[in-house]
Amino acid sequence: MAEPAAGNGKKRRKKEKKPKKFRKFRLFLKIFLLILLLAVLGGLVVFYFKFGDDLLRWKKEAKQLVEESNRNTFRSSETSFIYAANKKPIAKLRGDKDTDYINFADIPQEAIDCMVVTEDRDFYEHSGINFLSTAKAGFLYVKGKLMGDDSITRGGSTITQQLAKNVFLSNEQTEERKIREMFIAIEMERKYTKDEIMEFYLNNICFANGHFGIEAASKAYFSKSVKELNLPEIAFLCAIPNIPTYYDPLRHFDHTQSRKERILNQLLEAGKIEAAEYSDAVYENIDLKPAEAIKTQDYMTTYAISCATKELMKKKGFEFRYEFASDEDEKQYNEEYNTIYEECHSSLYTGGYQIYTTLSAAKQKKLQKAVNQALSEFKEKTKEGIYTLQGAATCIDNETGFVVAIVGGRKQNSTTGYTLNRAFQSYRQPGSSFKPLVVYTPQLERGYTPNTIVDDTYFEGGPRNSDGTYAGKIPLRTAVEKSKNVVAWKLFEELSPTVGLSYVKKMGFSQIVKNDYYPAASLGGLTNGASTVEMASGYATIENDGVYREPTCIRKILDGNENVVISNQSERDKRQIYEENAARTMTDILTGVLIRGTAAGRGLTNMPCAGKTGTTSDKKDGWFCGFTPYYTMAVWVGYDTPKTLSNLYGNTYPLTIWRTFMEEIHQNLERKEFSGYEDLPGKKDNVDLGTPTEIPTEEPEYTEEPQDLATETPEPTEKPVETPEPTEEPVIDDPGDDTPDDIPDNNDPDDIPDDVPDNNDDSGEELEE
Numbered sequence: 001m002a003e004p005a006a007g008n009g010k011k012r013r014k015k016e017k018k019p020k021k022f023r024k025f026r027l028f029l030k031i032f033l034l035i036l037l038l039a040v041l042g043g044l045v046v047f048y049f050k051f052g053d054d055l056l057r058w059k060k061e062a063k064q065l066v067e068e069s070n071r072n073t074f075r076s077s078e079t080s081f082i083y084a085a086n087k088k089p090i091a092k093l094r095g096d097k098d099t100d101y102i103n104f105a106d107i108p109q110e111a112i113d114c115m116v117v118t119e120d121r122d123f124y125e126h127s128g129i130n131f132l133s134t135a136k137a138g139f140l141y142v143k144g145k146l147m148g149d150d151s152i153t154r155g156g157s158t159i160t161q162q163l164a165k166n167v168f169l170s171n172e173q174t175e176e177r178k179i180r181e182m183f184i185a186i187e188m189e190r191k192y193t194k195d196e197i198m199e200f201y202l203n204n205i206c207f208a209n210g211h212f213g214i215e216a217a218s219k220a221y222f223s224k225s226v227k228e229l230n231l232p233e234i235a236f237l238c239a240i241p242n243i244p245t246y247y248d249p250l251r252h253f254d255h256t257q258s259r260k261e262r263i264l265n266q267l268l269e270a271g272k273i274e275a276a277e278y279s280d281a282v283y284e285n286i287d288l289k290p291a292e293a294i295k296t297q298d299y300m301t302t303y304a305i306s307c308a309t310k311e312l313m314k315k316k317g318f319e320f321r322y323e324f325a326s327d328e329d330e331k332q333y334n335e336e337y338n339t340i341y342e343e344c345h346s347s348l349y350t351g352g353y354q355i356y357t358t359l360s361a362a363k364q365k366k367l368q369k370a371v372n373q374a375l376s377e378f379k380e381k382t383k384e385g386i387y388t389l390q391g392a393a394t395c396i397d398n399e400t401g402f403v404v405a406i407v408g409g410r411k412q413n414s415t416t417g418y419t420l421n422r423a424f425q426s427y428r429q430p431g432s433s434f435k436p437l438v439v440y441t442p443q444l445e446r447g448y449t450p451n452t453i454v455d456d457t458y459f460e461g462g463p464r465n466s467d468g469t470y471a472g473k474i475p476l477r478t479a480v481e482k483s484k485n486v487v488a489w490k491l492f493e494e495l496s497p498t499v500g501l502s503y504v505k506k507m508g509f510s511q512i513v514k515n516d517y518y519p520a521a522s523l524g525g526l527t528n529g530a531s532t533v534e535m536a537s538g539y540a541t542i543e544n545d546g547v548y549r550e551p552t553c554i555r556k557i558l559d560g561n562e563n564v565v566i567s568n569q570s571e572r573d574k575r576q577i578y579e580e581n582a583a584r585t586m587t588d589i590l591t592g593v594l595i596r597g598t599a600a601g602r603g604l605t606n607m608p609c610a611g612k613t614g615t616t617s618d619k620k621d622g623w624f625c626g627f628t629p630y631y632t633m634a635v636w637v638g639y640d641t642p643k644t645l646s647n648l649y650g651n652t653y654p655l656t657i658w659r660t661f662m663e664e665i666h667q668n669l670e671r672k673e674f675s676g677y678e679d680l681p682g683k684k685d686n687v688d689l690g691t692p693t694e695i696p697t698e699e700p701e702y703t704e705e706p707q708d709l710a711t712e713t714p715e716p717t718e719k720p721v722e723t724p725e726p727t728e729e730p731v732i733d734d735p736g737d738d739t740p741d742d743i744p745d746n747n748d749p750d751d752i753p754d755d756v757p758d759n760n761d762d763s764g765e766e767l768e769e
Contacts, residue, residue, distance in 0.1 A: 055179070062183035065168055066191050074167060074200040075101050077212070078352025078560050082304045084361045085404070085555075091301040093210065093349045100216035102226065104199035110231050111214060112198055114238035117266040120159040124194055128160045128185035160185040163201045206346045207237065208244035221249055223289040231273070232281040236260040244346070245338040249288060257286065299368075299408040300359045302421040305348060307403075307552045308355050311566045312344035322510055352560030357553045358402035363665055367393055367405045370661040374653050375410055375637070387412065389645065392422035393635040393657060394536040394551075395665075398627065401540060401549030401572065403533070420640075427511045427529040428636055432483045433614030433623040433650065434524035436586055437538045438500035439492045440480055441546075444582035446495070449680070450477040450589050454487045463489050463523060466615075480589050481597030483613065485523055492522030506577055507541060507548050509534050524614060535625050535634035539611075542586050543627045545675070546578030584677035591674070594626070599651045602659055604628065607666045608674055611658070613650025620644055624654035629672040631665060633658055 079094040116123050122130050157165070164184035169177055188197060207217030217237055218226035226234070239259035240247045249256045261282055268278040310320075318340050324330035348355075371391045378389040387410045395405040408421030420426065440448075456471045456479060458464065463485040470486065471478070479487040492500050497517040505512055511528035518525075537551040550573040557566040578586075590610035594603040598613045611626020620642040625634040635654040638645070 054176070058176075058180045059183050062180060062187050065184060066187035069191075071196075074163075074204055077350040080348050080351060080353040080355060082301060082308075082355045083357060084300070085358050086361070087356065088361070090357075090359070090361065091298065091304070093305070093353075100213055100219060101203050102199075102213070102215040104195045106227055107199065107202055107214070108226060108229065108234060110234045111202065111226060111238060113267060113270075113272045114235050114263050115159065115198070115202065117270050117272065118238065118242070118263050119162070121270070123159050123198075126158060126160075128158065128187075128189035129182050130158050157181070158185065159201050160188055160197055163197060163204060164188060166204050167200075205241040206244050206342065207240045208248040208342075209250060210346075210349045212346075212349065214238075221288050221290065230281075230284075231277065232260065232264070232284045232286060235263045235267070235281065236286050239263055243338055243342065245342040250290075253286075253288075260286070299406055299419075299421050299423065300357075300361075300364055302408070302419070303403070303406045303424055304355060304357050304359065304553055305345070306424065307357075307554045308348060308353070308557060308566075309341060309345045311552070311554050311557060311568075312347065313340050315566060316340060316344070320508070322505055322508065322512070353565070354558040354562070356555045356557070358397070358400070358404055358555050359406070359553050360404045363395065363405040364407070366664050367395060367407045367661050368411050370657045370664075371407050371409075372411055374657045374660065385412070388639055389637070390422060390640060391635065391637045391653065391657060392426065392532050393633060393661070394423050394532040395631055395633040395661070396536050396540045396551060398540060398543050398630055398632055401537075401544065401551070402555070402568075403536075403551055403553040404631075406533070406553070422532075422636070422640075424531050424533040426636075426640075427531050428621045428638060428642075429524050429526050429529045429616045430535055430623050430625075431524040431614030431616045431621060431650065432485070432488070433535065433612045433625045433634075434526075434530070435480070435483070435488045435522065436542065436590065436612055437504055439488050439495065439522050440476070440589070441542060441578050441582050441586040442495055442500055442503055443491050444585045445579045448476055448491075450475060450585065452476045454479050455490065456484045456486050458486060462486055463520075477589050477592060480612075481592045483598050488522045489519050493519055497521055503577055504530075504534075504538060506575065507534070507538055508550065509538075524616065529621075532634040532636050535623070535636075536632050539625045539627055539634065540632040541577050542583045542590075543610075543629070543632055543674075544583075545580045546576055546583035547574055548577045549574050581678050581680070584675050587674050588677055590626070599624070599655055602651065602655055604659070604662055604666060606671055607662075607669065608672070609662070610674070613655065615649045618644045619646070619648040622648045622650050622652065622654045624650045624658045626658055626662075628662065628666065629674055630669060631662065633662065 077094065079092050081089050082091045082093065084090045120130070161181050164181050165177070168184055169181055192200070203213040203215070205214075206212055207214070207220075209220065211217045211220045214226050214237060217240065218224060218229060221237070222229060222233060226237070229237070236249070236256060239256050239262075240249065242259065246252060247256045247259055264273070264278055264281050267273045268275065273281070314320075318337070321333055324333060347353075371393060375387070375389055375391055378387065380388045382388060390409050391407070392409060393405075393407050394403060396402065397404045406421070406423045408423040408425070409419065452475065453473050454476050456465070456474055458470050465485050466483070471482070471484070474484070474487075476487070478484075497519065501512055501516060501521060509530055511526070511530065513527050515527045533551050537548070540551075541548040552568065554566060554568055556564060556568065559565050587610050590612055591608060593599050593612055594601075594609055599611060603609050607628050607630075609626055609628045611624060614623035614625070615621070621636065621638040622645075623634070623636050625632075627633070635657045637648060637653040637657070
């Protein structure tokens with residue numbers, strides 16, 4: 001009997017020894033768990049020392065904020081005002097959640113379902129915070145920090161947290177704000193029911209273009225109450241708040257449509273709709289019907305809103321960039337840009353800001369009139385009632401570098417929907433007006449002078465001059481005055497596209513892309529082009545001895561307590577782009593364009609002026625960019641969808657607008673001369689450039705204005721094809737009856753004495769009933 005027992009003991013000992021091969025793994029696992037535990041404890045210790053003293057205070061503040069809140073807290077918003085240069089209001093910005101508030105009982109269940117499935121699936125289960133989602137978001141945040149990759153993130157905020165941030169906190173991306181947001185969310189869940197929180201949320205979130213709340217958005221985009229919307233329309237609306245700038249239905253309809261389909265699919269997966277409902281909703285077309293008729297195209301307001309938004313973005317520490325290491329780098333930048341832009345833009349409608357601009361109502365009126373009159377014979381319109389032929393212009397005060405007038409299109413008395421401010425939102429090929437910025441002024445820094453002999457001889461594979469003739473050996477001054485394409489091309493090749501385009505990149509030209517680094521860019525042959533604001537700032541830099549000042553119309557911004565948030569009086573972005581003598585030399589050369597060149601005989605009556613014409617291939621875009629010692633202005637004329645216009649040259653419609661406006665604003669100004677340049681002996685004088693290497697290009701040839709067209713009357717071409725009008729930022733009406741009593745009427749021009757009548761108020765445009 002003893003032997004079996006001994007045998008059993010051996011078997012038992014063998015079983016006990018079996019796990020030996022797992023000992024190392026178990027030891028490793030124990031060590032790993034110990035290190036992880038120590039790391040967590042270490043993190044808690046760091047967290048305590050960093051926030052320990054503040055946690056109780058933030059919790060107390062959260063409780064007080066929520067206790068003092070009531071239903072009206074989630075209805076009100078503070079109105080912001082925009083002021084012209086004379087401190088008279090030109091617009092008020094007010095969120096419409098207080099006027100279009102909708103009670104929970106009137107909110108369609110489909111809207112609630114859409115928001116729950118796409119923003120917070122556990123909304124009806126959690127107590128303000130989804131700890132699992134928050135932990136995942138926190139883990140990815142820490143991982144991104146450790147790896148130096150800020151793109152490794154995910155959202156972890158519940159609907160309650162989003163509401164807490166929108167109503168009680170700012171949008172700054174900090175750990176402190178996130179912790180305070182969580183405390184407030186917990187307190188809100190204790191005080192308010194889920195239905196009340198959902199009601200507050202749907203009345204406070206931004207639906208792009210300054211519309212707050214789902215009822216306001218429904219009226220803005222569909223011209224009816226949300227109660228009247230069907231399922232696909234509701235899903236379409238609910239797609240916008242995730243990233244309002246990216247899902248803006250007026251600018252990115254396809255983005256909104258794509259997210260609408262995603263939401264419908266989420267509804268189907270969650271069992272909120274049947275397969276048949278899903279199928280019908282996915283394939284139903286969305287027809288937007290914007291509600292408000294625009295009484296005037298308020299280009300001052302749209303530009304001021306854009307400038308103010310960007311000023312607030314800089315205040316938050318956002319750095320604007322125009323060059324990227326990779327496509328992924330650019331994608332990440334654009335995502336961050338859209339997020340911060342939307343936050344700052346939305347705050348203008350609720351933050352109670354006082355925005356003081358440099359925009360002159362009197363100059364604005366004159367510039368709008370000049371554009372209207374020059375293009376008045378062209379009456380073709382799109383089916384939306386928008387003129388097909390358009391013009392845009394930007395005027396900068398040379399003393400300060402601020403924008404004082406900006407017109408983004410022809411004035412119309414009755415259009416429906418939203419307006420595009422082409423002066424800063426449209427980018428067009430600038431033609432030969434680009435040459436001084438990227439070719440000639442840079443080369444004047446490198447030994448060229450006005451008298452340097454250059455070779456205007458055609459070569460195989462190069463551009464053609466507009467009249468088909470070539471002058472051979474000529475001074476550089478003549479090449480500029482006569483807008484010789486061959487010379488500009490050769491000098492640009494010698495300089496290199498990389499060097500030439502670096503000058504405009506430093507001045508914030510935002511649409512320069514990889515495909516622009518070819519010789520055709522010397523003639524303005526850009527993939528996307530430039531705006532009139534960019535071109536005006538470039539020419540203003542030449543006039544300002546080569547010193548660039550960022551173009552803006554914002555002088556200062558005050559918050560609701562009248563604290564200075566932004567002040568551009570002393571904090572302007574200034575940098576030397578061109579050497580002083582090169583800029584002064586370029587100015588002297590450009591004066592000849594209006595005396596002997598492509599704009600001969602079109603100078604101002606009693607003021608020195610300089611400028612350059614520009615015309616693109618097939619006469620689709622016409623430009624004139626020029627300046628005096630007082631003001632710089634860039635003018636563009638063309639169709640929104642590029643097409644040929646007979647007799648469109650830089651020296652016809654664009655120059656007419658430029659000269660008409662500049663003559664008016666220079667009346668009674670003392671004559672002032674440009675600063676002279678130092679006539680240094682040129683290192684490149686009498687140098688034969690020879691024939692450059694032939695570089696094949698598919699870029700179109702660029703034409704320039706014939707000399708004998710300066711006085712011809714332009715004729716419209718065939719009837720233009722109607723094209724849908726681009727849409728953009730909503731125009732804000734002038735202050736209405738709820739304007740504070742102490743704000744004066746804004747109808748008087750800001751720089752014309754009250755006792756001087758306006759004897760000619762004709763806009764030059766047909767009146768529309």
